[in-house]
Amino acid sequence: MAVFAVQYTYIDDAQRLATFRPEHREHLAELLREGTLLLSGPLDDGSEALLIVVADSAEEALAKLDGDPFKRERVIADRVAREWKVVIGELHGA
Template identity: 50%
Template structure:
């Protein structure tokens, strides 16, 4: 099945992000247990002011399905994802290579 790189850009609200993070991670653990999520992790804010976010590699039929898989993410539900996008990822070297 194709793999999609989904990126999140979070709103700037560290307290609210920290509050929702445990439920967000539980949601992602469930996706991983179902083998729909391959890996995920934070993208820290940059020194030049680019906001923090996340990178998630998911298995889905297309970019629309990749985003739909994450629709129920508590971070999104609580309005903490300012922007998200999905692009097909074609690994050729490393652990995710076919």
């Protein structure tokens, strides 16, 4: 298993994001409990987010996030997964 940094870019619709945010966070909390998700949170002004995911490939990392209500409701404009090779420090659960 490897660690992937997944970057979400959201659509410009704060109301829709707010509507589905509780369900989105519940889903991510479940992925955290499963050990799939290690960290998650918004970047800067909230128009993007970074999620740290454990998977075998970038494609699998994105597939593991396919159940995200934000994806279902089409509030994610773009998703990119890149392998993150941690060389200093340690991620517990990775």
